[in-house]
Amino acid sequence: MRKYWDHSGEAAGQGARATRPVPSLLKIGKVEIAPATVLAPMAGVTDTVFRRFIRNLGGCGLIMTEFTSADGVLRAKDKKAKRYLHFYEDEHPISAQLFGSNPQVMAEAARMVEGLGFDLVDLNLGCPAKKVVKCNGGSGLLRDLPAIRRIFEAVRAAVRIPFTVKFRAGWNDQEIVCVELARMAEDCGLCAVALHARTREQGYSGEARWDWIGAVNDAVKIPVIGNGDIRTPEDACAMIAETGCDAVMIGRTAPSNPWIFRQIQQYCAWISNARVGTGASPVQVERSSTYDQPTESDRYQMIRTYFEMLIEEELPDAVGKMKQFASWFTHGVPGGASLRKAIYESKSAAEILAKVEEFFEARLCGAGAPSTSSGQALARQG
DSSP: OOOTTOOSSOOTTTOSOOOOOOOSOEEETTEEESSSEEEOOOTTTOSHHHHHHHHHHSOOOBEEOOOEEHHHHHSTTOHHHHHHTOOOGGGOSEEEEEEOSOHHHHHHHHHHHHHHTOSEEEEEEOOOOHHHHTTTOGGGGGGOHHHHHHHHHHHHHHOSSOEEEEEESBSSTTOBOHHHHHHHHHHTTOSEEEEESSOTTTTTOSOOOHHHHHHHHHHOSSOEEEESOOOSHHHHHHHHHHHOOSEEEEOTHHHHOTTHHHHHHHHHHHHHHHHHHHOOOHHHHHHTOOOOOOOHHHHHHHHHHHHHHHHHHTOTTHHHHHHHHHHHHTTTOTTHHHHHHHHHHOOSHHHHHHHHHHHHHHHHTTSOSOOOTTHHHHOOOO
16 A cells, blocks of 8 residues: 555656755745755765865765764864865865754854855754664754754854755654754754655665655745655655755765765756657656666776866875775676675775776777766766
8 A cells, every 4th residue: 555655656646746946946044055956964874075076077066074972073183074075176065064063163163164165064963774763863863853953053153154954754753853953943943954854763674655745835934855766867856846845955866876866967957858848747747757877887987086186186095995895886797706705805996996996897898988977977077
């Protein structure tokens, strides 16, 4: 039986989902996000290399750092925090995400973030990791709304840049606080809220409840960013149509399909053009949707480009990052298992890059030179 919040694909006999283009522009304070798409902060993923990689592929309006400990930011010798908050000029607009439970520490860390030149600062109330929750950080604070209010007030008073929050719907299905929390954020002067429509108890399992995003959107006037289960451009437009949210945030889909933001932009442009030209209904448009699908050559260029960027950045964990991303980047590549095995067995970054080139050049041999259809988008900047 189809649950009322089931948004995954088409229900039997009910046809395609409603669809509405993702807005081409969102203003958070004075910061313009164009288009209204956001790369979610992800620990171990959204470092400066991946952020610039996504930015260069096109279509992403706002990028965010890995979530960073406010306590670590204040410790002058915390190299990890410094690395998390390192960014380049071509990453603007960019938001720094902080987590912590002490209002004064959070406020001082936010001041430092503002001083570093970030466009926005964001509070993490969504991380479900036990070690974070144990310290009353991330989603651990969802059971203490008065403590969250104190953090909201302290940080808002400390900085002039836009202050936002990303949170989960609640601790579990019996403790849903998303609407109350969003109203409190608005009351405390925050500029936008982002809801990952799962509970802390769910982690990343089950299905995101988009109806919670709709409820938050109905409750506040500040921008609402929806997050959860956006795997395709159709999903992004369905979320906008079903919830009325102002922007979409994409997390785990981005590493496996880095083109997702550009595809959303293409799909939205196609919807708009189709409606203007034919007066097609949303359902008719969705059934004949179109956007670029990366070729095997494009995927080769993408993997090689990202790995080369990692090497150039001289990250201490470049080899580990390559192995981590190999499983995502080779998803859907014929024979990808053998490439992953070769990458996992390699000892150095140079050896990994050589294995990638050897694998794809063998596959593409005789099919002409690798496609450069993504050339400009894949070009490294700075």
